[in-house]
Amino acid sequence: xxxxxxxxxxxxxxxxxxxxxxxxxxxxxxxxxxxxxxxxxxxxxxxxxxxxxxxxxxxxxxxxxxxxxxxxxxxxxxxxxxxxxxxxxxxxxxxxxxxxxxxxxxxxxxxxxxxxxxxxxxxxxxxxxxxxxxxxxxxxxxxxxxxxxxxxxxxxxxxxxxxxxxxxxxxxxxxxxxxxxxxxxxxxxxxxxxxxxxxxxxxxxxxxxxxxxxxxxxxxxxxxxxxxxxxxxxxxxxxxxxxxxxxxxxxxxxxxxxxxxxxxxxxxxxxxxxxxxxxxxxxxxxxxxxxxxxxxxxxxxxxxxxxxxxxxxxxxxxxxxxxxxxxxxxxxxxxxxxxxxxxxxxxxxxxxxxxxxxxxxxxxxxxxxxxxxxxxxxxxxxxxxxxxxxxxxxxxxxxxxxx
Ligand SMILES: Cc1cc2nc3c(=O)[nH]c(=O)nc-3n(C[C@H](O)[C@H](O)[C@H](O)COP(=O)(O)OP(=O)(O)OC[C@H]3O[C@@H](n4cnc5c(N)ncnc54)[C@H](O)[C@@H]3O)c2cc1C
Numbered sequence: 020x021x022x023x024x025x026x027x028x029x030x031x032x033x034x035x036x037x038x039x040x041x042x043x044x045x046x047x048x049x050x051x052x053x054x055x056x057x058x059x060x061x062x063x064x065x066x067x068x069x070x071x072x073x074x075x076x077x078x079x080x081x082x083x084x085x086x087x088x089x090x091x092x093x094x095x096x097x098x099x100x101x102x103x104x105x106x107x108x109x110x111x112x113x114x115x116x117x118x119x120x121x122x123x124x125x126x127x128x129x130x131x132x133x134x135x136x137x138x139x140x141x142x143x144x145x146x147x148x149x150x151x152x153x154x155x156x157x158x159x160x161x162x163x164x165x166x167x168x169x170x171x172x173x174x175x176x177x178x179x180x181x182x183x184x185x186x187x188x189x190x191x192x193x194x195x196x197x198x199x200x201x202x203x204x205x206x207x208x209x210x211x212x213x214x215x216x217x218x219x220x221x222x223x224x225x226x227x228x229x230x231x232x233x234x235x236x237x238x239x240x241x242x243x244x245x246x247x248x249x250x251x252x253x254x255x256x257x258x259x260x261x262x263x264x265x266x267x268x269x270x271x272x273x274x275x276x277x278x279x280x281x282x283x284x285x286x287x288x289x290x291x292x293x294x295x296x297x298x299x300x301x302x303x304x305x306x307x308x309x310x311x312x313x314x315x316x317x318x319x320x321x322x323x324x325x326x327x328x329x330x331x332x333x334x335x336x337x338x339x340x341x342x343x344x345x346x347x348x349x350x351x352x353x354x355x356x357x358x359x360x361x362x363x364x365x366x367x368x369x370x371x372x373x374x375x376x377x378x379x380x381x382x383x384x385x386x387x388x389x390x391x392x393x394x395x396x397x398x399x400x401x402x403x404x405x406x407x408x409x410x411x412x413x414x415x416x417x418x419x420x421x422x
Contacts, residue, residue, distance in 0.1 A: 024171035031390025031407035032177030038415035051150035058186040067127035071401040092413035180364025192392035202369040208361035209266035212252035216351035230276035235268035298331035377417035
């Protein structure tokens with residue numbers, strides 16, 4: 020009977036295990052944690068945005084790096100196959116805004132309980148608290164842990180990336196891959212806040228529908244969406260998205276247009292008339308008519324004028340400067356890799372050395388890589404978990420065919 024080893028009991032490793040197991044094989048699932056899916060548990064703020072119901076083209080647009088690699092495996096197990104799998108297993112799903120799919124219970128624990136029951140039902144040999152230290156290959160794979168060595172005919176590495184290392188993802192898979200001669204494209208933190216070079220005098224300030232332009236050494240990125248300003252970083256959906264797009268670049272500055280619906284000319288006309296109509300009022304009160312009061316404080320601070328000077332005193336140059344600050348307020352961005360606070364790792368096992376149909380290594384027979392350990396990543400919305408499930412399924416089909 021063939022013995023299959025899977026290192027990592029995250030969504031990729033568990034999904035591979037339950038799809039591989041049949042009467043012809045023994046499947047071992049090893050994880051350094053006490054429980055399966057420590058990261059899965061915290062996904063979607065504990066609700067688990069398990070996949071996305073967008074149709075093919077739109078789905079693929081959200082896979083921002085190396086989406087071509089997924090075409091073949093996705094054609095055999097896509098987002099709708101995953102929804103179908105969950106529903107058939109008794110997990111009801113709901114589709115929310117932007118196609119995000121969640122279990123109807125809004126609890127990631129429901130998915131984890133399902134996976135645990137399938138592990139038991141299928142008699143997968145789950146080995147918790149088992150940290151793999153290194154792997155060698157002779158006639159079979161020898162997987163070394165502190166307590167014991169295990170021998171496997173096929174081996175899947177599903178050790179994830181580097182984010183939220185407390186959940187067990189500490190990049191061990193990169194070392195295993197390198198020990199077999201695989202190249203690793205440098206791991207970068209993605210879907211992370213943008214850290215400010217200079218502290219901002221603001222409490223947490225949520226803003227909707229702002230235009231962001233992120234300039235990097237390589238290019239500039241532009242999106243409109245919701246953000247949150249805090250003293251040390253800018254976060255919120257639009258900030259995370261633009262950071263993800265630029266995750267592999269050298270960051271320079273972020274510019275925010277606080278009133279993107281108005282052109283420069285429209286805003287200038289508006290400022291002239293506001294200042295005329297409110298000439299006796301303090302500049303801060305006048306700007307509060309246009310902007311949130313915290314936002315007008317930020318603008319006034321940057322302008323280096325007193326809050327209580329009257330609107331009538333504002334010079335033409337100062338008005339032009341106010342206009343520029345509202346339309347193009349720039350922040351210097353700190354280059355920082357904060358894996359503790361990033362959702363996903365961009366980078367990983369170089370895909371040129373992996374068969375996209377099967378996830379098998381092109382360098383070592385019977386060695387597979389699945390999930391976040393691979394150099395493929397997506398935006399938020401359930402796409403990253405789907406990458407884990409799709410790549411796991413591809414490896415499971417190939418391994419079963421070989422038996
Ligand atoms: C806060 C947060 C929220 C997220 N929310 C979502 C969401 O809602 N939707 C979405 O699509 N994606 C989300 N993601 C991303 C998603 O969680 C990951 O893409 C996904 O978990 C990757 O699955 P994986 O199985 O490849 O790796 P992981 O989930 O990282 O699992 C890897 C496993 O390998 C084990 N391991 C590592 N090294 C060893 C070793 N040496 N020996 C033994 N075991 C080892 C680890 O303990 C871990 O259990 C979120 C991520 C974070 C951090």
